[in-house]
Amino acid sequence: MNKMPVIEIKDVSKSFKEIEAVKNLTLTIYEGEYVALLGPNGAGKTTLIEMIEGLQKPDAGTIRILGMNWKEHEQKLHQKIGLSLQETKFIDKITTKETLDLFGSFYGLRPARTEEILELVNLTEKRKAYTNQLSGGQRQRLAIGIALLNNPRVLLLDEPTTGLDPGARREVWKILEKLRTDFKTTMILTTHYMEEAEVLCERILIMDKGEFIAAGTLPELNARYGEGDLIEITFDQNFDIGASDLPGVKRLNWVNAHTKAEVFVDNIAEVLPSIIESTRHSNIRITALTSRKMTLDDLFISMTGRHLTDA
Amino acid sequence: MNTSLYQLTLTNFRVFFREPAILFWATLFPIIMAWVLGIAFSGKGESVKTVYVIGREIPGKLSGEKEFGENTGNPSKIKFRKASEEEAVKAIKQGVIAMYLEIAGDSVIYHFDPVNPEAQLTHLIIERGLQGPQDSDNKTSIKPLRAKGTRYIDFLVPGLIALGIMNSCIWGVGWSLIETRMKKLLRRMIATPMKKSRFLSSYMITRVMLGGFETLLLLLFTRLYFGTEITGSIAAFVAVFLAGIFAFSGIAILIASRTAKTEVANGLVNLVTLPMMILSGIFFNYHNFPDWALPVIQALPLTLLADSIRAVFIEAAGFTEILKAVAILSTTGLVTFAIGLRMFKWY
Numbered sequence: 001m002n003k004m005p006v007i008e009i010k011d012v013s014k015s016f017k018e019i020e021a022v023k024n025l026t027l028t029i030y031e032g033e034y035v036a037l038l039g040p041n042g043a044g045k046t047t048l049i050e051m052i053e054g055l056q057k058p059d060a061g062t063i064r065i066l067g068m069n070w071k072e073h074e075q076k077l078h079q080k081i082g083l084s085l086q087e088t089k090f091i092d093k094i095t096t097k098e099t100l101d102l103f104g105s106f107y108g109l110r111p112a113r114t115e116e117i118l119e120l121v122n123l124t125e126k127r128k129a130y131t132n133q134l135s136g137g138q139r140q141r142l143a144i145g146i147a148l149l150n151n152p153r154v155l156l157l158d159e160p161t162t163g164l165d166p167g168a169r170r171e172v173w174k175i176l177e178k179l180r181t182d183f184k185t186t187m188i189l190t191t192h193y194m195e196e197a198e199v200l201c202e203r204i205l206i207m208d209k210g211e212f213i214a215a216g217t218l219p220e221l222n223a224r225y226g227e228g229d230l231i232e233i234t235f236d237q238n239f240d241i242g243a244s245d246l247p248g249v250k251r252l253n254w255v256n257a258h259t260k261a262e263v264f265v266d267n268i269a270e271v272l273p274s275i276i277e278s279t280r281h282s283n284i285r286i287t288a289l290t291s292r293k294m295t296l297d298d299l300f301i302s303m304t305g306r307h308l309t310d311a
Numbered sequence: 312m313n314t315s316l317y318q319l320t321l322t323n324f325r326v327f328f329r330e331p332a333i334l335f336w337a338t339l340f341p342i343i344m345a346w347v348l349g350i351a352f353s354g355k356g357e358s359v360k361t362v363y364v365i366g367r368e369i370p371g372k373l374s375g376e377k378e379f380g381e382n383t384g385n386p387s388k389i390k391f392r393k394a395s396e397e398e399a400v401k402a403i404k405q406g407v408i409a410m411y412l413e414i415a416g417d418s419v420i421y422h423f424d425p426v427n428p429e430a431q432l433t434h435l436i437i438e439r440g441l442q443g444p445q446d447s448d449n450k451t452s453i454k455p456l457r458a459k460g461t462r463y464i465d466f467l468v469p470g471l472i473a474l475g476i477m478n479s480c481i482w483g484v485g486w487s488l489i490e491t492r493m494k495k496l497l498r499r500m501i502a503t504p505m506k507k508s509r510f511l512s513s514y515m516i517t518r519v520m521l522g523g524f525e526t527l528l529l530l531l532f533t534r535l536y537f538g539t540e541i542t543g544s545i546a547a548f549v550a551v552f553l554a555g556i557f558a559f560s561g562i563a564i565l566i567a568s569r570t571a572k573t574e575v576a577n578g579l580v581n582l583v584t585l586p587m588m589i590l591s592g593i594f595f596n597y598h599n600f601p602d603w604a605l606p607v608i609q610a611l612p613l614t615l616l617a618d619s620i621r622a623v624f625i626e627a628a629g630f631t632e633i634l635k636a637v638a639i640l641s642t643t644g645l646v647t648f649a650i651g652l653r654m655f656k657w658y
Binding site for chain 1: 314317319322325329330491494495498499500501504505
């Protein structure tokens, strides 16, 4: 690949009192990439992203963005970066439009830019509403609108959809997907929703206790750490499915001995017919069957023993 | 126009005018205070003192409503009410009356707290009234001070203006900075190319304009209602006003420089404002405090501000008289602003 590196993080560490929030991380992000930092609360995601944003200083290591660093190029970097923080509140009795005008003025933008942003984040109808009258999803879209005011080349979003209902979350995703196709923006977002990482980002970094414990595209992660697809099957009587020596089964896990099994396979479509065939052959009835793709949450559990959404 | 200073100032204005509570406390409250205190202490509406009388037989001159001292030029009305001793003692405790009289045969016994000035005064008035007209050789008389500049309201209005400037700055600048930090909005703003100096200046500009507006309202009201006037130089008043805003904005920025907790903020604000409100002679002259405390009191920013505004209002002071106070207030503003800015926690 001949892509230009946009964010270069090298050997970065940061501690708060006794806690090592970020441990010696190195990461390069290329132009146009959408990268997810996925992990539970306290994994170090916010500390890392805020160091990239220049809001926190690393104890050790270097961070370069578009070839610049915070110490020497603060003003220039502010012009190139757009960001939204975790749970920003706005001034209560100031309208959506006025809030955008205010932030626009910091970048020296024309008021016309406010109208473009209102359209982009789908808040034109709410332009005259005070920010304290906005719903959670609308407020989050306003935060993203502010992040986009200056046409940033680098977008840094800290949990942009936490606390939103699925509908509101999808609306945010739609905006971010449009950005990727229209403006080739480079983005890092932190999240503890694996679905968000899967839908939006081509590269996923799973973080736990200040370290990357896995990194790659979703298929890469699945191939390397996951066990493909998962079939959960229940029989009406004892059946030793393993004795059939079925092709394509990677691992078998009895939930209830000989009646309920988790079957890890490479590909559901290839394995499932032969399982059904073998039960029919032995006159066994299948009482329940579910099958699904391995998710990042399954992956995270298999690596850390905890759920992503655990505190 | 879309410069950041203009937008920031505009935002402060919007917050002020869209929040009815802020509008009330900043503009109407000082006016109501001036009205209530002005009436209570300026003899608008006549005051009648009530004195209880106990005893079996009460002489006619100590019952009903009587006027004493007509011949002195400063008559006082006293209303006598017959009561039991029990009632009288209770009324004293409740502060309804300052003294009561006990009639025992020919003699009149005054019961009152000897250090209560109001009771002392009533005692003298009644005593003198009971003794009848003084010998005509003694040609003393009282000429009531009704001239502008000598009444309580003339003392009060400059104090209220100074207090208004302090409150407007400490709450308007200090509190709103802390709130902005609490909401993480400060952190968000600082992640843009916004200039920190412009951000803080917008608060000062807002205070100058809103403080001016509040002061004008109060001046207009007291002028129309009580006929108060500025006897000194208006330009000198403007100079003191600006120096006051500058001093208290600086103090507010210093107060707001670190904290992000409401409880701490509340405590800090009260720590700074309450002592000055009490000590700085806003409502009553601070010369009642012990002598050793006066140099400290006179050095307080609010005292400096109130005294200088008072000098311009009632002593017809010009620039020379207030120059020292303006210099001290401006320096206070500059120093607190500089320290505050250095300590300021943006993140």
